[in-house]
Amino acid sequence: MGQLELKLTRANFATWLHNTFISQFGGGEVVVGVPHSLAKEWLEKRCFKDIVLALEEITSAPVRSLSCRVEAKPSNLAPIMISVPGGMVNTGGNDGYGFTTTESMEQAPPSGNITLNNNYSFQTFVVGKQNELAHAASQAVSSHPGGTYNPLFIYGGVGLGKTHLLHAIANEIKRRNQNHRIMYVTCEHFTNDFIHSIRIGKGKEFKDRYRNVDLLLIDDVQFITGKEGTQEEFFHTFNTLHQANRQIVMTADRMPKEIGDLEDRLVSRIGWGMVADIQTPNFENRVAILQAKAKQMNFDAPPEVLEYIANTITNNIRELEGSLTKLATTATVEKRPVTVGLVKEVMKDLARPSGRHLTTKQIIRVVADHFAIDLIDLMGQKRVREIVYPRQIVMYLLRYLLKHSHPQIGDELGGKDHTTIMHGVKKIERLLKSDHQVERDVANIKRLLEVGG
Ligand code: ADP
Ligand code: MG
DSSP, X not given: OHHHHHHSOHHHIIIIITTOEEEEEETTEEEEEESSHHHHHHIIIIIHHHHHHHHHHHHOSOXXXXXXXXXOOOTTOOOXXXXXXXXXXXXXXXXSSOOOOHHHHHHSOOOSOOOOOTTOSSTTOOOOGGGHHHHHHHHXXXXXXXXXXXXXXXXEOTTSSHHHHXXXXXXXXXXXXXXXXXXXXXXXXXXXXXXXXXXXXXXXXXXXXXXSOSEEEEEOXXXXXXXXXXXXHHHHHHHHHHHTTOEXXXXXXXXXXXXXXXXXXXXXXXXXXXXXXXXXXXXXXXXXXXXXXXXXXXXXXXXXXXXXXXXXXXXXXXXXXXXXXXXXXXXXXXXXXXXXXXXXXXXXXXXXXXXXXXXXXXXXXXHHHHHTOOHHXXXXXXXXXXXHHHHHHHHHHHHHHSOOXXXXXXXXXXXXXXXXXXXXXXXXXXXXXXXXXXHHHHHHHHHHTTSOO
16 A cells, blocks of 8 residues: 555545455455445556556565455454565554555544645646636746735636646745745645644644645635635635735635635635636647647657547546546557557547536546545445535436436445435435525536536
8 A cells, every 4th residue: 555655646545545455365366355346447447557566566476366346344354464575564454554544534633735746847737728827827926926926816627737737836836945835735635634623622733834834725625615614714824824925826616706605705815816717728739738748658649649539538638638548558558559540449438529428427526526525435424514415416416417216326326225315315406496505516516517507
């Protein structure tokens, strides 16, 4: 787990590796237990090579077969000991190697800062009409933190480069001045950190941590919706930093005034600085991004192949990137020439022509993204409001958009009783009539799913 944590992004690690465990090990055969089929699919698609490499490196023995199986992590899981040259390694039974799980994160004080991704720099950011303002403002902030563009607020849809720019600002400021105290957090992290600090009576430490920085970057602030206490705290943090001319940068998936129940006083303060949007790239820019990525990967693809991808995926750069990577891997592993035929084949299940078929997975993903919560939590059993409400929205959407039956939805959500589903769907139906916030949430999610608000 330690090795994989270094290789994957923190979010991917937390989302997909969390609650996996080695279920069977011996004779070169390894079975990884995973909490649900989404994780199985992701691991198989994206992570098998890394798992095999890590295992082989640690055990110095070849892995002949690796598979994933959906099974609950037994609560009394005994750590499996693997003999390795010079000692034993614990595979992470419950008392074993303590990789971070959501449960343990609630006890341990959150670190309060997320590692910067060095690949997210200005050098690797492709500028086009759709993002030139956000890009220019980000660069201005990097050269004059705390200057005219304070705060800087960047908004735009999923996968369009907001997080990339945030990291680029931090990386650039760090490069220019090693002594700058930089704090990069997701809004979710800020919230958890805040709640945790209150619970353990360390409110002052929390304040010190966030108010004594030169640069505060908060990603996905739309997640602050419905969290009054956190908003209050954020407001004070904001004021303290702003008065001291410290730079604040925020991102969100929508404009400040569209963030449900974001207090007016916060909205107006955001207006003091710079609000920049990122739109979806046009065809030419999508091709330019693909060219840049292909070059970075040292991958030769003829123009018509890149154009095919750019024509197929139109509104999410992360997916553009994903398709290219998938193509490169297939071409390399299967030693096949990079042609339009191959890319068509590779993208068959990724293709999303307009009027495409919406899937359960897309709905779950978009809802998790919208509320900035873990897929694992969404599909899990947690009963806190922050999770239950999004989960009920998923139930509602599966029922109404995909017309799935209650028992079917129960299965899709990790084995829930159909009465739970019925209750959830009814609840959202009712709230839609009385609660504007719910109406806005559902409309926004539908917009993200492109099924009309
Ligand atoms: P968001 O935070 O808006 O959801 P991200 O910043 O995570 O999106 O971007 C998704 C992926 O697309 C990242 O891998 C990022 O590096 C890449 N990306 C986004 N915009 C650009 C761009 N203009 N040039 C190069 N890569 C980009
Ligand atoms: Mg992001």
